[in-house]
Amino acid sequence: MIELRDVSVRYGSTVAVEGIDLDLPTGKIYGLLGRNGSGKTSLLSALASFRRPSSGTVRVDGQDAFENPAVMRQTCFIRDTLDTNESDKVRALLRFAGWMRPNWDADYAAKLLDLFEINPRKRASSLSRGQKSAVGVVLGLAARAPLTILDETYLGMDAVARSAFYRELLGDYLAHPRTIILSTHLIEEVADLFERVIVIDHGRLLLHEETDELRGRGVTVTGPAAAVGEFVAGHTVLGEQTLGGVRAVTLDWRPDPADLARGESAGLNFGPVGIQDLFIHLTSRAQPLEATR
Amino acid sequence: MAFDDRSPIYLQIADGIKNDVLSGALKEDEQVMSTNQYAAFYRINPATAAKGFAQLVDEGVLYKKRGIGMFVSPAAREKLRRERRERFFTEVVDPMLAEAKRIGIEVDEIVRHLGGAR
Numbered sequence: 327m328i329e330l331r332d333v334s335v336r337y338g339s340t341v342a343v344e345g346i347d348l349d350l351p352t353g354k355i356y357g358l359l360g361r362n363g364s365g366k367t368s369l370l371s372a373l374a375s376f377r378r379p380s381s382g383t384v385r386v387d388g389q390d391a392f393e394n395p396a397v398m399r400q401t402c403f404i405r406d407t408l409d410t411n412e413s414d415k416v417r418a419l420l421r422f423a424g425w426m427r428p429n430w431d432a433d434y435a436a437k438l439l440d441l442f443e444i445n446p447r448k449r450a451s452s453l454s455r456g457q458k459s460a461v462g463v464v465l466g467l468a469a470r471a472p473l474t475i476l477d478e479t480y481l482g483m484d485a486v487a488r489s490a491f492y493r494e495l496l497g498d499y500l501a502h503p504r505t506i507i508l509s510t511h512l513i514e515e516v517a518d519l520f521e522r523v524i525v526i527d528h529g530r531l532l533l534h535e536e537t538d539e540l541r542g543r544g545v546t547v548t549g550p551a552a553a554v555g556e557f558v559a560g561h562t563v564l565g566e567q568t569l570g571g572v573r574a575v576t577l578d579w580r581p582d583p584a585d586l587a588r589g590e591s592a593g594l595n596f597g598p599v600g601i602q603d604l605f606i607h608l609t610s611r612a613q614p615l616e617a618t619r
Numbered sequence: 620m621a622f623d624d625r626s627p628i629y630l631q632i633a634d635g636i637k638n639d640v641l642s643g644a645l646k647e648d649e650q651v652m653s654t655n656q657y658a659a660f661y662r663i664n665p666a667t668a669a670k671g672f673a674q675l676v677d678e679g680v681l682y683k684k685r686g687i688g689m690f691v692s693p694a695a696r697e698k699l700r701r702e703r704r705e706r707f708f709t710e711v712v713d714p715m716l717a718e719a720k721r722i723g724i725e726v727d728e729i730v731r732h733l734g735g736a737r
Contacts, residue, residue, distance in 0.1 A: 355664060496662060500655050517624060521666040538667050542626040598625035 327351055328373065328473070328505070333382035335368040335529075342368035344529040345382070350507075350522075352387075352472070355499060357520035357537065358509040361609050365529040366509045367405070367477055373507070374403035374475050386473065399428060402471035404462040404479050412451035416444060416461055420468075427469040434498070435468035441490055455482030463491050467498050474506045492516055514602045523601075527609045537601070544599030544607065545581055548574040553592045564607035576607055628663060632671030637680060640695050641703070647693045651681060 328350040335343040343365045350356060360366045371377040372384055375391040375398060384391045391397045410419055416439070424430045439446055442460035444453075453461065462479040480488050496519055499506060510516055517523070517537055525532040544564065547554055551573040562578040576599060581589070586596055599607070622628045639645040654672055658665035672689060675681040680695045692698075719729060 354666065493662065496664075497659060500659055500665060514624070518622065518628065518661075518663045518667075521664045537664070538627040538629055538670065541624045541628060600624040602624070 327387065329383075329385045330373065331383045331385075333369070333372055333379045333384060335365070335372055335377065336380040342529055343372065343379075343526075346526070346529075346531045348524065348531065348534060350505070352505045353503050354505060354521040355495075355519055356505075356507045357513070357517065357523045358507055358526070359511060359513055359523060359605055360509070360526040361511065364526050364609070366526065368529075369526060370403065370475050370477050370507065370509060374401050374473075376403055399426075400472045401475070402427065402466055402469040402473070403475045403477070404466040405477050406458070406462070406479075406481060408450060408458060408462055408465070410450050412449065414450050415446065416448050416450070416453070417446040419450065419461065419465065420446065423465050423469060427471065429470035431468050431470060435464050438464040438468060438494065441494070442487060456484060456487060457482075459483050460487060460491075463494070467494060470498075470502050470504065472504050474504060476506070476508045478509050478511075480510065480512065488512075488515065492519060495519065513605055514600070517601050525605065525608060532608055540601050540604055542598055543580055544576055544578055544604045546574055546576045546597040546599055547589065547594055548572065548597065549589075549592070549594035553594055557589050557592065557594055564604075565610075576603075578604075578608075622661070622663065628667050629670035629674060632657070632668060633674045633678075633680075636671070636675060637699055640680060640691055641699050643696070645691050647691055647696065649691050650687075651689050651691065653688055 328348070330346055330348040330350075333343060333346045333348075334341065346369060358366055358370065368377070372379045375384060375394070378392045386394075386397045386400075389397055391401075408419070420432070420435050420439075423435070424432055439461075442457070442464070444457055444460055444464075448457075450458070450461075459479050459481050460483060462476070466474055466476050466479060480491060483491065492515070495506065495508075508516070508520075520537045522535065523537045523540060524534045547558055549557075549572065551568065551571055554573040554575055558575050558577055564576045564578050566573065566575040568574075581596070589596060622631050636645065636651065645651065651672075652660065654665050654668040657663075657668040657672075661668070672681065676683060676689070679692055679698065681689045682692050683689050716726070716729075719726070
């Protein structure tokens with residue numbers, strides 16, 4: 327179990343992460359979702375013990391994580407910088423990883439390099455953004471670390487490379503189950519891989535749920551404005567638009583068949599809300615979700 | 620089978636397997652894919668696949684053989700047919716009649732049309 331208690335990260339007067347509590351059972355694939363600047367990287371840095379939280383605690387399997395060598399050896403945090411010297415060759419990066427990582431699989435790393443068509447003799451400085459991300463994927467997956475954190479390790483990768491990345495991530499996880507946390511805002515193409523989703527916004531935790539629970543969690547109700555208004559009263563409204571006398575309202579609500587039948591007989595239409603749309607609705611609000619409940 | 624993100628995937632998995640049982644694509648006592656095979660094949664999280672299979676075990680569509688895997692229950696097809704037949708009139712026929720009424724199609728007209736499909 328990874329436990330975060332009241333974790334805040336501040337840079338001077340800027341608050342990046344504020345008062346986050348999270349219990350993450352190990353052995354699952356998590357998706358960390360949030361808009362740009364929502365605090366994803368700061369939260370992951372604290373979670374990976376790359377940064378001491380300004381306040382609060384991070385514990386991994388009951389141990390205080392920060393500057394704890396036993397926890398650090400089990401943690402692999404891939405950032406977009408790759409944490410390397412620009413003059414290092416890819417080959418050298420893999421060699422260092424082999425020394426640092428107790429579970430390093432050199433054969434798998436070579437296979438992945440081949441898959442992403444990366445020349446190991448290239449220097450880090452000469453890699454494109456997408457190639458840099460791909461090297462991050464190689465370092466992250468071949469390390470087989472019990473806690474693997476990949477921070478937007480898809481930037482610049484084209485659709486083919488991303489698809490290969492997701493396939494390898496899932497395949498390697500099935501063969502070697504471990505805790506994987508992936509931050510992203512490309513929700514739609516990768517949500518099926520996540521067992522749980524964590525959404526943060528403005529440094530605060532918005533939700534932490536089973537991904538499957540979010541599918542079909544929202545509903546869009548469309549119809550004559552008055553009938554819609556009557557029907558949606560008392561539910562959390564995520565968004566709405568009006569055109570002439572027609573009103574469409576998106577709700578954070580899963581209606582049961584009786585509700586649907588009642589609505590349909592009042593002339594209303596219902597539409598499902600996908601995860602991507604739910605995320606957009608939840609994070610495009612000025613107020614956090616809790617405040618609207 | 621392709622999943623959409625507009626309803627829980629575990630329910631879509633369960634529905635897909637039920638349809639395979641109903642159509643006879645999956646036979647009685649036939650072994651189904653393991654959750655890991657299923658997850659790798661459809662590129663979904665194995666916990667989601669496991670939840671879909673657990674639902675089918677709960678409903679008696681599949682049964683488990685310890686250490687071997689999951690199989691189609693001998694009575695599953697008959698049971699699913701019975702359930703679907705009961706729901707056919709409330710879920711398929713009644714909404715059609717309601718729509719017909721809205722647009723002024725008489726029941727006789729529908730019966731004549733259906734007679735042509737016989």
